[in-house]
Amino acid sequence: MPDFKVFPLPDTAEGLVDAEILAWHVKPGDEVAVNQIIVEIETAKAAVELPCPWAGVVTELHARAGETVNVGSPIVTIDVDPGGKAAPETAAPETATTAAPAAAEQNGQNAMLVGYGPKTTTAKRRPRKASVAAPAAAAQAPQAAPEPPALVVPDTPAALLETRGLVPLAKPPVRKLAKDLGIDLRTLTGSGDNGVITREDVERAAAPAPELSTVEPAARERRVPVKGVRKMTARAMVESAFTAPHVTEFLTVDVTPMMELRARLKEHPTLRDVKVTPLTFAAKAVCLAAKRTPDVNATWDGEEIVYKDYVHLGIAAATPRGLVVPKVRDADRMSLRELAEAIDTLTVTARDGKTPPADMLGGTITITNVGVFGVDTGTPIINPGESAILALGAIRDMPWVVDGQIVPRKACQLSLSFDHRVVDGQQGSRFLADVGAILADPAMAITY
Structure with missing residues (x-):
């Protein structure tokens, strides 16, 4: 059967x-x-x-x-x-x-997909909606008799005059104007001395009301449920912003040598077929600088700080579903070519919405490249579980002082947000300066 x-x-x-x-x-x-x-x-x-x-x-x-x-x-x-x-x-x-x-x-577990590992935590279910029986019962309950309406006390000079059997205060020309325009002076509040109704008050009352759109605002609005990646991102950013004490520092760097090296590498036989971008250089610089300042690659864990001897580098990627941050595992062990290939694969996969869930977990430090949108800098929010995030701004031609002369140079702004529970100002400043020094002079990399 x-x-x-x-x-x-x-x-x-x-x-x-x-x-x-x-x-x-x-x-x-x-x-x-x-x-x-x-x-x-x-x-x-x-x-x-x-x-x-x-x-x-x-x-x-x-x-x-x-x-x-x-x-x-x-x-x-x-x-x-x-x-x-x-x-x-x-x-x-x-x-x-x-x-x-x-x-x-x-057993404290949920059903599992074949091929995935066992779950060690119990999923929380959504709270049930309130029963509809309560409103129904309330509807059947006898209702109290309505209270008598409260006494309305006039609060305008014109109304007060009317309650005393008097006429509103206005000069004869103003009365004639009001009559000609069909305005009842008793409905106006005078703006003159002692509440006297003026010509301006009458003209203002006679002016046509501004036309309102015949289309309801709701017809010109679009509501999209918050779910999936957007919901997770919102929850994580709020948690991070109100849990970790953020500090953000900024640095403007002359990256002309980096851009010149990039141009030479495009013609190099071993890198000719690889897309080496400013983000690739920034990733390499972050991995190198983290060795000198390991605090930026550590994690706050209650009563302990967890220092990590590896760099799982998060790369913030904008996708149609929202912002995701997949990780380049062991980025500190990669060559420039390997980093370029890994970042390119990672971002393409993320934009297609095919990033495996495991690749979204376990990051140690993140880079967000706001420069691709033409933005100079920002104050990025740290990803939960990490202690620092670097924002890479747009590279622009800017006037720069070189050997006492003002010359055009390629300049870029960097901003570093860090968790002040883990990273002190001196450590954050040193890390940001190290990253900037490597981008300003790639030959600095050989000193690490």
Whole structure:
């Protein structure tokens, strides 16, 4: 007889609570093979393709594209024995959601995707919405009798005069003007001495009201739910900004020698086919300078500071889904060519939304290249779990004093934000100066 198995949304080993269904690659009636990609989901980190753990026939999709599903909830049912005899209509299909999830929750785990490691933390589920029974009960409850309306006390001179049986104060020419314009003086508040209504008051009252747009503001607005990468980025930035005491320092550097070296490397046989950018030089400079100032590559962990003898360099990348920061693992062990290749691959993968979740974790220090947008500098926010982030500004032609003469040079602004719990001002300043010295004179790299 048919053997129905339900595939729940797995935790892809990054502590997920939910994910959005981006696109289905199968439909009911399709035959599937083991490890065939059946659905693409967007987690809080990136887009992930899920393979099917069984071979069989798709019988039901439990979530539509664009729908957000909690981890452990069923997303697809597979008949792994489609050639068997059909079960009676009254028989309910056996699903993995009746026994497996329950057992998993008892063990403090969630359902896992085949090929991913076990989860060591328990996912938090969203709070349930408030019951609708309470409003209904409130509607049936007797309502108190309305209070009598409060006494309205006139607070304008004209109204006060009217309550005393008097007429508003205005000169005869003003009264005639008001009559000609059809303005009731009792509705006006005089701006003259002792509340006297002036010609300007009447003319202002007679002026046509400014035309308002006939289109409601809501019709010209667009609301987009905050989820996926954008939601994760917002949460992380708020956590960082209000947890780590940020300090930002700035440095303007003459990078003319770096740009000249870059031009020469384009013609070098070993680097001719590689895209060496200013970001590549900045990455190399950060890795070298971190050796002299290891505090910027450390992590605050409660009562301890964790110093790391490796550099997992984060590269902030703007993507259609939002800002992501994939990591170049062991960047400090790479040559200039290897760094250039790794950064190029990393940014292309990030823009395509294909960065593996594991590549988003475990960074030690980050670079954000705001110069690609023509921006000179900024005050970047430190990524949670790190202690420093360097912003690389646009490279521009600027007047510079060289040997007492003002000459045009290629200049760039750097800004470094660091966690003042870990990095003191002297350490942050030395690190930023070291990075600037390497960019200003790449030959400095051989002294490290």
